Amino acid sequence: MASITRPPHAVVVPFPGQGHVNPLMHFAKILAARGFFVTFINTDRMEQRIFKTPNDSAAVSHQLLQQGLQIRFLAVYDGLPPDHGGVQAIDEYFLATQKLGPAMVRILRSTANEAPQITCIVTDCFMACTHHVATSLAVPRVVFWTYCASAAIALANSRTLMDKGYIPINVKEARRPENLITCLPGKIPPLIPTDLQTFFRVQDTADPMFQVIMYESEIQNEADYVLINVFEELEGPEAAEGLSKGYPALPIGPVFLPDFLQSTKSSVSVATSLWEEDLDCIKWLQTKALSSVLYVSFGSIAVMSMKQLQELALGLEASEQPFLWVLRPDIAEGKAAVLPEGFTERIGERGRIVQWAPQLKVLSHPSVGGFLTHNGWNSTLESISFGVPMIGWPLWAEQFHNCRFCKEVWKIGMDFESRVENENALVSREEVEMVVRAMMEGPQGNELRKNAARLKEAATKAVMAGGSSYRNLDKFTRDMTARANSVIE
Numbered sequence: 001m002a003s004i005t006r007p008p009h010a011v012v013v014p015f016p017g018q019g020h021v022n023p024l025m026h027f028a029k030i031l032a033a034r035g036f037f038v039t040f041i042n043t044d045r046m047e048q049r050i051f052k053t054p055n056d057s058a059a060v061s062h063q064l065l066q067q068g069l070q071i072r073f074l075a076v077y078d079g080l081p082p083d084h085g086g087v088q089a090i091d092e093y094f095l096a097t098q099k100l101g102p103a104m105v106r107i108l109r110s111t112a113n114e115a116p117q118i119t120c121i122v123t124d125c126f127m128a129c130t131h132h133v134a135t136s137l138a139v140p141r142v143v144f145w146t147y148c149a150s151a152a153i154a155l156a157n158s159r160t161l162m163d164k165g166y167i168p169i170n171v172k173e174a175r176r177p178e179n180l181i182t183c184l185p186g187k188i189p190p191l192i193p194t195d196l197q198t199f200f201r202v203q204d205t206a207d208p209m210f211q212v213i214m215y216e217s218e219i220q221n222e223a224d225y226v227l228i229n230v231f232e233e234l235e236g237p238e239a240a241e242g243l244s245k246g247y248p249a250l251p252i253g254p255v256f257l258p259d260f261l262q263s264t265k266s267s268v269s270v271a272t273s274l275w276e277e278d279l280d281c282i283k284w285l286q287t288k289a290l291s292s293v294l295y296v297s298f299g300s301i302a303v304m305s306m307k308q309l310q311e312l313a314l315g316l317e318a319s320e321q322p323f324l325w326v327l328r329p330d331i332a333e334g335k336a337a338v339l340p341e342g343f344t345e346r347i348g349e350r351g352r353i354v355q356w357a358p359q360l361k362v363l364s365h366p367s368v369g370g371f372l373t374h375n376g377w378n379s380t381l382e383s384i385s386f387g388v389p390m391i392g393w394p395l396w397a398e399q400f401h402n403c404r405f406c407k408e409v410w411k412i413g414m415d416f417e418s419r420v421e422n423e424n425a426l427v428s429r430e431e432v433e434m435v436v437r438a439m440m441e442g443p444q445g446n447e448l449r450k451n452a453a454r455l456k457e458a459a460t461k462a463v464m465a466g467g468s469s470y471r472n473l474d475k476f477t478r479d480m481t482a483r484a485n486s487v488i489e
C-alpha cells in the first residue's frame, strides 16, 4: 500500500515589531512553498497594523491558497490598552509578550480541528512565551534568530558574559586589548564589549530592560532546533555551531531573498509594512545615475533628537550627493522632524524625503550606491544581499555589533569616528559631509562597493537550488516532515 506523506504544520510566532514580522513572514512563505501548513500568530495590535481589517487576513490566506500556499493567521490580545505606545514603551511591551503563552495555547487548541496536527513552533528568538506553548503542546521549539550568528551567540551567552564581568558593559574601556571577548562558542571573530546589547550598558542590573533581555537570553537556549537568518558564506560555516547544544543550528537566510528573486513570477506578496510605502520614490530613483544615490533610513523603531536630524540634513545638503531619506512620522523622539529653514527648496530634485520606503525595491535599484543605516539586522542583510555598502549609524540593540562587523570584518562599511568615541556625541554636518563624500565619490567607497558586490553574489547563490541556505532548508524540511509522519503514525 502506498504511504501518504503528511504535511508538517509549523506555528510561526514573530515578536510584534517590524524587524521581526518581516523575516518571519518571509520564512512562513518559504515553509508553505515547501509543503508546510503554516499558522502565523500575531498580536492583535500587530494584526490590525498589517491587515487593517480582520477580514483582510482571511483574504490573504485565500489568495495564498490559490497558489498552493497554506498559511492561516491567528491573533492573540497583547494585554495592553489600545493607546499604549507599543514598542516605544519597550520594557512594558516586552513584559506583555512574555505573558502570551497561555493565550496562544488556548487559541491553538480551540482551532485544532481547522489544521493538521502541530509539528513544531518556529519562534522568534525574542518570544520567550513560546517556551510555554511548546512545552504544553509537547512539540519541538525551533528558535529563529533575527540576528546574525555572531550577535546571536553573544546574546545567548549573556549569563556567561555577566559572570566573566563583561556585562554590565564598561563602554569607556571596551576597546582595551585585555577586554576582547574570546570565550564564546562557535568560530567567530573576537568581540568587544560595546558589540553586546545596548541594554547591558546600564550599570543597574535591576533595570527592567536589563532583566527582560537577560530572561530572553536564558530562554533562547531552551531550543530543540535553531535557524538563523544569515548565510554560511558571510560568517563561515562553523559560526552557527556556536548556537547548537547538540541540536541542528542552521543558517537559512537571507529569508527575504527567494521571494524577492521570484517576484517577477506571479506570487502573492504579503504586505507587512506598518506604514504606507511611498512607491513614487522608485520613479524618482529612475531619474538618477548608476550608484549615485545615498539611501538613508533608521528602521522602524529608532528615534533621534531634532538637533541631530537637522545637523544630518545640513550634512546631506553639503555633501552635494543625491539622497533618498526615510523620515518616519515619529523619528524626532516621537514627533515628525522639522528640517532646517529652506532645506527642501535648496535640495530640490537632488533629494527625496518619504515617510516609509519600499526598502527592498530601493536597495535593489541600480541608482542606489550607498546606505546610511542604523544597522538593524534586516536592513544590514538586505543591503548585503543587494551589494550596497553601508555607513553605519547604530543606535540600540545589537546594531553596534552589525556596524563594526560591516566595517572591520566584512569590509563593506564605514562609520562616524565621533560616534565610536561617544555614541551620544552630536555628529556634525562637517563629519556627515566628509563620510558621505567618501562613500559616494571616493576610492574607499568604490572598494567597499566591490566587496559588497561579492557578498551579493554569495547571498544569491546561498538561497538558490544547491546553495548553502537552500540545502539547510532541505534538511529542516526533511526533519520536520519525518517528525510529522512519525508523530501521527
Ligand code: UDX
Pocket: 017, 018, 019, 020, 022, 146, 147, 273, 297, 298, 299, 300, 301, 302, 326, 355, 356, 357, 358, 359, 360, 375, 376, 377, 378, 379, 380, 382, 396, 397, 398, 399
Ligand atoms: C529591530 C532592531 O532595531 C534591530 O536592531 C534588530 O536587528 C531587529 O529588530 P528595526 O529597527 O525595525 O528592527 O530594523 P531592521 O532590522 O533593519 O528592520 C526594518 C525592516 O523594515 C526591514 O526589513 C526594512 O526593509 C523595512 N523597512 C524599513 C521598510 O520596508 N521601509 C523603510 O522605509 C524602512
